[in-house]
Amino acid sequence: MMNHLHEFLVFSDSKQNRSVLHLEDSLTAFSQITKIPVSYFDTEGRYCWSTLPEERLCNANLEYEKKGTPCTRNLLASMNISLSLPDAYIFMCEAGLIHLCFALIASGKEYGFLMAGPIAMGNDMEKMIGAFFRKTPAETMDYTCLMTLLRKMTLYTPREIAYLSTLFQNSVTGAISFSREEDLRAQRNQEQSGISSRLQQMKKEQLTLEYPHASEELLTSLIKSGSHDACQKQFSKYIEDIMVFEGGNLSITKLRLIAFITHLLQHDDTWQRNCENLYALEKINEAKTLRELMQIGKTLIAALADTAADRFYAGSSPVIKKLILHLNVHYSDDITLQKAADMVHVNPTYLSTLFKQETGLTFTAYLNRLRIRHGEDMLLNTNLSVTEIAMAAGFSSPGYFTNVFRQVHGITPREFRKRPAK
Template sequence: MEYEQFDRRLARECAKAFSQSTGLGCTLSDKTGRAFDEYGYGCESCGMCAAAGASHDRCVQAHIYGMTEAERFGGKYIYFCPMGLTCFVSPILGEGGAEAKITVGPFIMVEKQDFIACELTENVRLTEAQKQAAVQVLENIPFVPTERVTQLSVLLFMAVGFMNNVSAENRMMESGHSEELQGQITSYILELKQEEAPPPYPFEKEHVLLQCVARKDRDGARRLLNELLGAILFVDGGDMELVKSRLYELLVLISRTAIENGADAEHTMRLSHEYRYRIGAFTTIDSLCLWLAGVVNHFMDDLFRFSDAKHANIIHRCTQYISANYKERITLEDTARMVYLSPAYLSRIFKQETGVTFNEYLNRVRVNKAKELLRRRELRMTDISLAVGYEDQSYFTKVFKRVAGMLPREYREKILVSRKD
């Protein structure tokens, strides 16, 4: 059984207390997405993927991506699953980074009818039968206002942060993996001592280690790392500061390899910068070597590509933003700024994910809202135009005809006649 670098009992108590106090589902899972415990209506209980005929694996990848983003943004992150439901997460930390996570959700932040119209109809594009099944599932999913979600996310972050501090105190000394690691390093040092002359630094092993990291070969990377640690300690073991310097150089090489093979560059470089200072705090070789082994594992975790989950999350944030603010002036540039992307990049992935351009999607939402208002005879065209975000009525008419295939007045007459029949 693989050693767990977090206190699962304490994590269970944290997830259970948060669920019972907020009424939201909480799932405790490891960094690979394997769920340990679920309290309330969580992702494991949610039938939305099954109703839509979609693979649950996509949700697992979205949750793992959410955890990596939570690490990047300081311990908390709000995101959307592939079905458009909202979750937020805080990572449970080990010495090498996130070892597990508490995920809260799913829930929705918009009214159910808006969710059905926007997510289930426009974005996910379900068949009528699938949509009906999804609507039934939606009855079990709670609604949480946007402003409350932000505060709840902060609350989870504080609870998990407290738990991380409590768990960290004795983590290394209690680790059976520490004894195994030290045994492997000691064994290699004994091999080196049997050689007639002090061997040079094994650059060839360093090169093979980096190849193992690139291939995500954990066993090979662990073995070679231990041998490199043994070589460094054999030569420089009496000088703790020199050992730290050599190990940081090795970390830089590993981080560059991770970036070259698909890890998030900004996230990896930030971690590398943090590790530079963390190395300086260690006072024993044992704790330093155990920490380094965890770091290498973490870099290999970051080699998993979450582009699909990342793009899905970004698009959901954009579509939710449009749904909530269609009455206001919305531009691609402002929306791109909200999701920390360049307008050109957002434009490209928006078209890839939705099949339409950003402006086409915005116009569709506004026209659909206008159709609802056109059912009310007392509303003037100018009022409807302003209500859905168009200051120029003639432009609104032009857009409406292009999207709906008829003029707004023609649509109103058609609807009113059908109501009489």
């Protein structure tokens, strides 16, 4: 591990490079006074350097920085949000501890992130430690290291954390300058130019400008399926389509996005009761560029997909979770137990046993139930024939679709379609 910040943080501007030494001194002074480590992460979210490397509580987490863990997802999501904010971003990690994140951006280029923390918040250290252990899987922790570090932590009130945030931000900006206004203007001009070019191309090709219903419906389907990566990719296309439809009007696009998410979750009382979710919606309003809107929106959309995934499967097997998320998106493909086993790299017999143990259904029964749900939706909301629906849902024949449908509902697909609406 390298010992100095300037060995990692290199700017394109020579003046700012000379200021990195001053920045390191400033951050070290912050840490010596507060006893809170400040760490530098590169643009990919990889940990590189810290003012107090031996005092980082994250050192006790054996799963720290492993791809796909809740801790890593939370860290990356928070870094993405900080990219759109001019001030330090205060967030709570999976273990219930507070972190302060400041994105280093100059002349439109990202140079990484500075993270102060973790910081303990509350008024009772024993209660804080108890809550920490309840939220942290035992098998992921080095308890000897953990207890030593926890006992060294100071408890702070919310007001004190706000003061710490100001002190941390001043420690950074006082040592090295990061001007955002010029970058924001350049970014907005570049984005508007891209939208104008696309509109001109559509006019040239005599394409009709319509609201992107298909793009919105696909995004909704991917979110509900729990497909984390797929819905983030589709989200980018959806927002770009909305921007073109609205002629590059970022304000209207933000309102469209808020309306879309609100409609998607209108019956989700749990989500609506969580103030952090409402705060995330407010962040959409604060976006000053399309890029910022993309970053905030992707974080929120990914969280919605993760919540949906947990509803489909809340068990402990990563193999089954991976398979179920795949089935939710690719249910209409030609999927067999053998192909599924090859995809998750396990023996078919083992997968069959584990799947039944974790879900209460055989692999085939689960897949058929999933296909039937989509078949029901098409029966009620499209004019497709039963044969077309059977094929679209992934069944090998209309007869097999009808037989499975009758087993589930006690009536045929045609009878189901003819039932009076409730």
